[in-house]
Amino acid sequence: DTGVSQDPRHKITKRGQNVTFRCDPISEHNRLYWYRQTLGQGPEFLTYFQNEAQLEKSRLLSDRFSAERPKGSFSTLEIQRTEQGDSAMYLCASSLAFNADVRGAFFGQGTRLTVV
């Protein structure tokens, strides 16, 4: 297992288009998190799953954003009707529920979205 994998690494899209990102967590990890990181800022929490259940959503996650984790494995983050303000790095992280505090979360390399 090579860690958390995100695809694509880079995405350029026109304003108003829909985009979808994929995250494959470390295989035995039952928790999966999405964060957004804009230039010069730390990552901001968007949402997280325990297995297939979405347990928390940030108010940053407007109704244009939706995340799924079917079957508790990989996850997708979709942004509809993209806006220039959506341009950011989207980070995925995963952890085991019982030691999320001990080992922290493992992060992927992120998907950099540019909306033009």
Place this chain on the structure above:
Amino acid sequence: AQTVTQSQPEMSVQEAETVTLSCTYDTSESDYYLFWYKQPPSRQMILVIRQEAYKQQNATENRFSVNFQKAAKSFSLKISDSQLGDAAMYFCAYRSTLNFGNEKLTFGTGTRLTIIP
């Protein structure tokens, strides 16, 4: 809501010297976890060190150690014998110990560390 503040946007240190990165946080909780994460350019964020708030002893991981001052809500990272590979953005992060709705990490804005050869 918890907040994390890193007041040093950039720091630099000579190779082999020691550098300390600052972090302060605000919380009303008595038990929590604190982390330092490293984000090298174009690479994923990795955990450097963590501290449980109920532990008085400061965490240490090889060349990395923390100075945890609970009353002052301060959590600084000391890097000894700095190496070129330490160059990265460093983020301080907070996590509640409460479950179900408090699983997220709250990050500071980061400190960019440059190592001078």
